[in-house]
Amino acid sequence: MIDFDTTDPKLLRVTITGDVSREEVKDFYAKFKPEIDERHRTGVLVDITGFKDITPGAMLEDVIEEFGLLGDMSKMPRVAMITGNRTWAGMVRYLNPIIPKMETRVFMPSEIRDAEDWARDLPEPKERKPGLSVIDTDHPDVLAFELDGYMDDDDMDIIVRPFRDRIDKGGQFNALARLKHFAGFDPEILFDRALLGMKWDAIRALHRYAIVTDHQWVRPFAGMARLVSKVDVKIFPMAEEQAAWEWVKQPIPTAA
Structure with missing residues (x-):
């Protein structure tokens, strides 16, 4: 009842x-x-x-x-x-x-x-800022971004564009994601064709993927990613972010 x-x-x-x-x-x-x-x-x-x-x-x-x-x-x-x-x-x-x-x-x-x-006792609505932002790197084969907040469908182009440009250049590359705070996502993201296409191509182009976060709930998803792809996924706590950068900046073997 x-x-x-x-x-x-x-x-x-x-x-x-x-x-x-x-x-x-x-x-x-x-x-x-x-x-x-x-x-x-x-x-x-x-x-x-x-x-x-x-x-x-x-x-x-x-x-x-x-x-x-x-x-x-x-x-x-x-x-x-x-x-x-x-x-x-x-x-x-x-x-x-x-x-x-x-x-x-x-x-x-x-x-x-x-x-x-x-x-x-409802909290006051906060002015929304993009939950996704690109992190500048000094390495041509490393793309990085930060998630800090809510992911809106309109924000997807922030990371889809640079990833798509790098994929189209050919060859493999590494990526780093810094996950500070995840406040959910717009369900329209699940049906974003540009994002889905980029993810599919990235699975074949990525060599290493570092996730920097203290959130434990991310680990099962990272484990599933290892099972369904050949991408080397590794999680680093926030205190070890420097080690994550050093890991993704290592040269990609030619055989990869």
Whole structure:
């Protein structure tokens, strides 16, 4: 069962109990979406203390509906989740850094008042600056960029252009990415043909790819990259950035 309470002008309450069916999910989003459209910004509180199970069809429906809400994340800058389940709490903490424009925190059932206060206390909107920027290098075979914030689809050309120019010159090259803060991304990026084409060609042109970051959630993605390509991917902590530069500036073997 999904209960949806809209009586608080600063907070939307969602309480999930028992088993959840696909029809219940569809009915919930039919009410939730219009409410989000009407509100400029709002906090959200999701209480799953009494949640038991969800059918496969309901889970698929929820994923589809949530993907459709990616463009409205900025309207829900804070989401408080109430649960005593450690597995759910761990999943939320892991995924929180990669959810765009929205911060999610987990609270215990005994902390519901703190959760309400936190979700209502919305931060002031910040003036957006490009999350991506190119780092100048003194090496012809090294391209570098920095991610610090939210990646907008309009920002993609900042890195697509120099990478495309270097790929078109032929031969292999190295790259370095400095990841300071990741605040999510515009879902349109997933369908950016110029970016997708550049990534596909870069897989064959890249020799070494250094990622400088202290974010641990990056490691599984780097591991997957090693499995599906021949690019030598290596992660360096921020304190060892100099070692990362020295690594990518080493001469590329002719055999590569």
